[in-house]
Amino acid sequence: MSAEISDLYRSLTVSADEVTVARPEVVRRHADRQARVRMAGSALAVAVLLGGVAVGGRLAFSADGSAPLPPPAGAPAPIPSGVTPTPTPGPSASSAAGSSGPTPSRTTPGSTRPATPTGAATAHPPTSIPDRAFFVLAAANRTGLESTAGGPILPPLCDARYASESTVVQRRARSIAYKTPEAPAGSVPAGSYRHSITIYRPGRADDAIRELRQAVRACPEQKMPDDSRTWRQRLLDPGVYGDESVLFELRSPYPPGMGDPGAYEVRLVRAFRVDDVVTVLWEQGWEYTAAERAQVDADSRRAVAAIENWLG
Structure with missing residues (x-):
């Protein structure tokens, strides 16, 4: 090696x-x-x-969708079982109502004045009734026959009594005769109205409308004073007049020798409310004439406009 x-x-x-x-x-x-x-x-x-x-x-x-998603950032934590949550203050009823916009109102066709809710009081309720609150007949219907003599503002309805009378602030009434447009001058009037305006205490005018409606329902028929005939009452579709209204008719056969055979004498009564004021148009006829719905509707619209212009 x-x-x-x-x-x-x-x-x-x-x-x-x-x-x-x-x-x-x-x-x-x-x-x-x-x-x-x-x-x-x-x-x-x-x-x-x-x-x-x-x-x-x-x-x-x-x-x-089988399981919940985690809460987003800023969301409140789940409340344990058995613990009562403390409510979070929310907007007041008035602010909530204000944010939702105006409530639709019911007014007379052609009127721009918003309706006052039933039972609501106006900010400055009137205490007296001026002459301009009464409507004026259309020129073609005027007869010049008017009267401010006293008298009832409603027909008797089986001796109905109205508790709302204790809340009356002031009342004025007048009677006015009207003619048809085609009637020649000096002819007999076609009919007449007992036209009344009543101011009620704030928030009480709707009681008068309600009581009148109930009185008509409670008196389907009756005999009038100094009249042997039987009159029948019934509510009719009131239409849209003011904030709320009532329309009813009184119907009876003509007395013997009056009117056409089998025809009826018809009276129409419309009451409507605007704020705290109630207006009544009671068509009373003229020597056994019968009320015409179209004429009463037209004059009711004029009456509503007069009240609304007065109240502003």
């Missing part, structure tokens, strides 16, 4: 002698620690994976 090979073996022997060989138990502990580190890393990876699957699954259910 050459000298170089002998020197190489000698160097390897010296190096091996200088290295300390680890004991078997040390080697096993090192191997166990490495195994635990690998297991912990695997468990963490599995947890992250499962967390992602759970979040993804929840989002899928929420979009499907």
Whole structure:
């Protein structure tokens, strides 16, 4: 063997002698620690994976409607069971009503004046009735026959009594005769009205309308004073006049020798309310004439306009 090979073996022997060989138990502990580190890393990876699957699954259910979505940022936290929540102050009734806009009102056709709710009081209720509150007949219907003589403002309805009379502030009435447009000058009037205007205490005028309606219903027929005939009363469709209205008729056969055979004498009465004021148009006829609905409707519209112009 050459000298170089002998020197190489000698160097390897010296190096091996200088290295300390680890004991078997040390080697096993090192191997166990490495195994635990690998297991912990695997468990963490599995947890992250499962967390992602759970979040993804929840989002899928929420979009499907099967589970609720998480509350948005700023939303109130859920209230635990058994705890009474404290109400959050909201807008007042008046502000809520104001935000919803004006309430539709019922007025006479062609009128721009908003209706006053039933029972509501006006800001400045009137206390006296001027002449301009009374309507004026159309020029073609005028006869010039008018009177301010006293008398009832309604026909008797089985001796009805009206509690609203105790709330009257002021009342004025007049009688006025009218003719048909085609009637020549100096002819007999076609009919006449008992026209009354009554101011009631604030918020009480609707009582008068309600009581009159009830009185008509409670008196379907009756005999008038100094009249042997039987008169029948019934409510009619009142139409839209003022804030609310009542229309009824009184009907009876003509007395013998008066009117056409089988014909009826008809009287019409319309009462309407505007704010705290009630106006009554009682068509009383003229020598056994019969009331015409079209004429009464036209004059009722003129009466509503006069009241609305007065009250502003």
